[in-house]
Amino acid sequence: MAPVRVRFSPAPTGELHVGGARTALCNLLFARGHGAGSDGATFLLRIEDTDRARVREEWVDGIQDTLHWLSIGWDGQPIRQSEHVDRYVAVAEQFLADGLAYECFCTEDDVKERNATARAAGRPPGYDGHCRDLTTAERDERRAEGRASVLRFRTPDTGVSTFRDLIRGDVTVEWANIPDFVILRSDRSPIFFLANAVDDLDEGITHVIRGEDLIDTTHRVLVLRRAMGAAEQPIYAHLPLILAADRSKLSKRHGSVAVEEFRSRGILPEALLNYLALLGWSPDEAIGEILSLAELIEHFDLEHVTHASAVFDEKKLEWINGEWMRRLDTAELAARVEPEVRERFGAAFDPDVFAHAVAIGQERSSTLVQLVDQMACLFVADDDLVIEPEAWARLEAVERADDVLDAVIAHVEACEWTVDGINLVEVIKQLGLKPGKVMAAVYVAIEGRAQGLPVFDAIWLIGQEHALNRLRAARDRLG
RNA sequence: GCCCCCAUCGUCUAGUGGCCCAGGACGCCGCCCUUUCAAGGCGGUAACGGGGAUUCGAACUCCCCUGGGGGCACCA
Numbered sequence: 001m002a003p004v005r006v007r008f009s010p011a012p013t014g015e016l017h018v019g020g021a022r023t024a025l026c027n028l029l030f031a032r033g034h035g036a037g038s039d040g041a042t043f044l045l046r047i048e049d050t051d052r053a054r055v056r057e058e059w060v061d062g063i064q065d066t067l068h069w070l071s072i073g074w075d076g077q078p079i080r081q082s083e084h085v086d087r088y089v090a091v092a093e094q095f096l097a098d099g100l101a102y103e104c105f106c107t108e109d110d111v112k113e114r115n116a117t118a119r120a121a122g123r124p125p126g127y128d129g130h131c132r133d134l135t136t137a138e139r140d141e142r143r144a145e146g147r148a149s150v151l152r153f154r155t156p157d158t159g160v161s162t163f164r165d166l167i168r169g170d171v172t173v174e175w176a177n178i179p180d181f182v183i184l185r186s187d188r189s190p191i192f193f194l195a196n197a198v199d200d201l202d203e204g205i206t207h208v209i210r211g212e213d214l215i216d217t218t219h220r221v222l223v224l225r226r227a228m229g230a231a232e233q234p235i236y237a238h239l240p241l242i243l244a245a246d247r248s249k250l251s252k253r254h255g256s257v258a259v260e261e262f263r264s265r266g267i268l269p270e271a272l273l274n275y276l277a278l279l280g281w282s283p284d285e286a287i288g289e290i291l292s293l294a295e296l297i298e299h300f301d302l303e304h305v306t307h308a309s310a311v312f313d314e315k316k317l318e319w320i321n322g323e324w325m326r327r328l329d330t331a332e333l334a335a336r337v338e339p340e341v342r343e344r345f346g347a348a349f350d351p352d353v354f355a356h357a358v359a360i361g362q363e364r365s366s367t368l369v370q371l372v373d374q375m376a377c378l379f380v381a382d383d384d385l386v387i388e389p390e391a392w393a394r395l396e397a398v399e400r401a402d403d404v405l406d407a408v409i410a411h412v413e414a415c416e417w418t419v420d421g422i423n424l425v426e427v428i429k430q431l432g433l434k435p436g437k438v439m440a441a442v443y444v445a446i447e448g449r450a451q452g453l454p455v456f457d458a459i460w461l462i463g464q465e466h467a468l469n470r471l472r473a474a475r476d477r478l479g
Numbered sequence: 480g481c482c483c484c485c486a487u488c489g490u491c492u493a494g495u496g497g498c499c500c501a502g503g504a505c506g507c508c509g510c511c512c513u514u515u516c517a518a519g520g521c522g523g524u525a526a527c528g529g530g531g532a533u534u535c536g537a538a539c540u541c542c543c544c545u546g547g548g549g550g551c552a553c554c555a
Contacts, residue, residue, distance in 0.1 A: 370517085
């Protein structure tokens, strides 16, 4: 059997979407699961940039950067469809010469308008074959009028189209339901179906793994391949779609969809990949759900992918992310956030304090953003510590907050300067109060909020002078 | 409207005729731990959309209904 050749083919009309990332991942897993080296599988990246109106060069780069971030690596140089336009046009013209395609003079508006009438009359929309059987004379007449034309591919009138899908089995549609479709726009630029069919054939793609939203287009691509004389058809696998929480299509209205958004929200690439793989697929219970890319490659199996679309669950993503944060080596985790922390806190950044804070925060946060936010109080000047109104209210609500702060100040002035020496539990108990009930006041005074790093560590990390400044400031404000 | 795909806990899923009065994970709830909050540990709640058919037996097979998603562009 010939080596497996797959491709991920995004259209650079926006940032990489989680759906696209999942498609790319499944292609990668499939390829890497089918041998390595010279006789192993090949995974290509193909940029489908034939729509000149919507493509932007920044997205071409952006998508590749995002794939790199996810450690989804492809083989060789990315392929640009825009560089193969001549080839697509030549194929289209051959179709015209062979009578498989025809010139169509209907404008986009004509087609839209007739579609609307068809719908209103209860007839199916889609091209109605208006220019299908124009005579040579009629065509000449229209050209003489200066009317632009597109090239339309003539689909069979009868029979069915069937292809085999690795996930769904045989998928069959009657040709009568597939109208003639455009392959060359009026500006002679090729359309998706054509470019896709030509490239898959030219590149010897053996398996096409993509989203289910493309399932209906498969028949059109296949008929073009046959028209080109392709002896074999690739095997398809249509992945179930990812849905928003309300089961509608995942879109910006429902929160994050771009991979970069998850990145900026402090999600690790390992976690996103892991979560995406779990959408529609699940490993043996004995293995557990937290899997590295290498483990996914080992276990993932396209034939066990579910058929139904899946709702994207950000809670579970965050849980997986927390698991990954704890699995990462502390130094590695620190390295991932250090540039950001340095930039955010400038001169106040202290490498030793930072290292300690990461070690503590690693065990208690679910995202990188949480991790960094927790340590923010360590790198701000005492006067710049922001205490939100709710946090201050929390402090004020603490029983005998004034006594608590006085006792804490006295202790911090005199105690041995170690985390154990700072321990305030006995101090609070001596006041006849429960540490668990009143400690929040100390958190607010030191960290500016009622949640964050364990406060004895925080006090130790900012140092005696700063700790006292903050405690006294809070005490003064309390009056 | 027409075509295609699909249907197990709130969510992701296991389950391929008896092992299932349905297992796991996230969430949620409770308890424990505890320097607030988290994190962690333990426990609990919760599902086979409906109706027929086949069978000794159906979550698993078939049909219908209902429901959901996708497609029907000179986007991909």
